[in-house]
Amino acid sequence: MEPLRVLELYSGIGGMHQALRESCIPAQVVAAIDVNTVANEVYAYNFPHTQLLAKTIEGITLEEFDKLSFNMILMSPPCQPFTRIGLQGDVTDPRTNSLLHILDILPRLQKLPKYILLENVKGFEVSSTRDLLIQTIENCGFQYQEFLLSPTSLGIPNSRLRYFLIAKLQSEPLPFQAPGQVLKEFPKLESEHPEKNTIVAENKIERKKIEPNICFDNGRQCSGKEAILFKLETIEEIDRKHQQDSDLSVQMLKDFLEDDIDMNQYFLPPKSLLRYALLLDIVKPTCRRSTCFTKGYGSYIEGTGSVLQTSEDVQIENVYKSLTNLSQEEKITKLSMLKLRYFTPKEIANLLGFPPDFGLLRTFYTKMVMLFKIVCNHDPNNFTIFVLICEFIPF
Template identity: 60%
Template sequence: METLRVLELYSGIGGMHYALKECGIPFQVVAAIDINPTANQVYRLNFPNTPLWNKTIEGITLDDFNKLSFDMILMSPPCQPFTRIGLQRDTADPRTKSFLYILDILPRLCKRPHFILLENVKGFESSSAREYLVKTLMECGYTFQELMVSPTSVGIPNSRLRYFLIAKLSEKKVLDAFSHPAESDSPEKPTVSSPCQPEEEIQRHHVLYKLDTALDVQRKTNQNSDLSVRQIQDFLDPHTDTNMGQFLLPPKMLLRYALILDIVRPTCRRSVCFTKGYGRYVEGTGSVLQCCMETEMECVFRGLDQCSEEEKVQRLMTLKLRYFTPREVANLMGFPQSFSFPEHISAKQQYKVMGNSLNVVVVARLLQLLLS
């Protein structure tokens, strides 16, 4: 196979670049483009020989794009206009300006790229931006496949459901090669490749302990019983014990947020999505790890509301709850051991840029699929 010339838009910390390396194809990233200064520092450290453009995409002319003569576009446009917890302003959000500019440029390129891969959050699939994307691709002669994929589909114990579109200038349809596919020939509805477990109707709203209902407990039990997914302990940093103190949740945070923490053990086969707020905020930002295996979580939480604050802290501290380290989050997102951060970048900044990134293994599998 000839060396692919790849344009990496919204390059972030280099997740797409690592996915290219992971899938084993000959390639050259002709330009990586991003305006986030922290992400660019991380990218430059890991890929010092790749041209990195610190400029807005809409500031790049058609002539500049044509000079790059690329065969593939990889892109992960800003997700804020489409995320379920945001305002969902869609194309009215100024942060979609660069993406709309790309769609305007694509039909006018001297040589259209043979391959395109796009990643975004769940919510993009029902957006006006997605409709404009699909319309543009069809007018330009692309065939494409849309999928909703979570890392659990490739055996990684982390839920990070994302929208993907893979497209090529070809008559042949791109086929799905992930676990648990839901067959769909229609481009109007993305394929969901991580099936939902059936819901139990009995006692589904009855809180057992913590804030977990019988349904929550059953869902987590089902996830932890899926042997196609690896255990959390396979992704932990063996050197964390020496500096674990800085990642332990402090007493004040335990008191305030204990009931809403998503707690996992090293033997679990599940964790929730890590967001850019991990390490700063608690609710919905990612799982925390229980380090003391001798303590039963259920015993700690049962009757906790009847204890004094001092007793609550004493109980909760026995679990030894800590944040996953940035290295461990990187492991769960499929980044190789060679990936690293500049020494001066703080843990909070590392969490933030990781939360804006993507799962390398999922993208690598999609690239193999696209190029097969």
């Protein structure tokens, strides 16, 4: 097949480009567009031969789009208008304007793209913006399928539930379609190219030998009924975490961690330990789960992502149960025994599916939180994008 000419919108640090590259589908990204200067520096470092446009999408005219002569669009529009904890401004949020501009431009292109792949947060599927998207692509003659997918379904120990839409022109039938449904798992296909499934299963998502994992350190696997509530968690939450850690189809976090680096800068400060002790989502290298990392990771604690317990010989329950009636200094001393730290930007990138040689250019920035922000905020999970592209594009 002729190489696809791909337009990458909201390109971030290049997650979709990386997934496309690893799919081995013949393709050229003819232009990547993003306004974030820091993300663009990382993108340019890793994809030096791609035309990178540091401009707003709303400022690109129909004529400029036509000149790019693309036949595939990859895009991950701003998610803030649709997030559960946000204002859910939807079409009234100014950050939606760029996507609305694309939907206005799409029917007027000289030549429609063959393929569209869009990613956003859970919540987009019930938005008015989504309804306008569907109306637009249907009027243009596309078939489409919507998904809500998490990388945990691919054996990746990170919960990052996201909305995906894939669309093809009618002349390119989808190998799977459930009209009106948002699928919550990857389609099970009988591919005409079984070697393609082998690539997906073996090359990209390589499963290392998985050993049985124990939920607690006391040598026995606990159920929710046996669990001890030592933090602000319910029995149901603890039981869910135990089930996740017992899922042998998911890799352990240790497979994604960095070795032999100075971790001192990543340890949680004493004030954070004291203030947020009961709210932290704490995981160990042997766990098979972590919560979604957000752009506030490294700056804020609550709800921004898991932290890693690096002192594996210390039982977390014993530490928490001993905090009662202690002074603040004594509590800090006890909590410090756990050696809790943030995941590094590189480790988060590993969980998102970026390869080991992907450069994050740490030396470019004075603040580590900037690296956290661009990695957590700008890119979807590459593992998920990779599988969708492989099943989406015939080759």
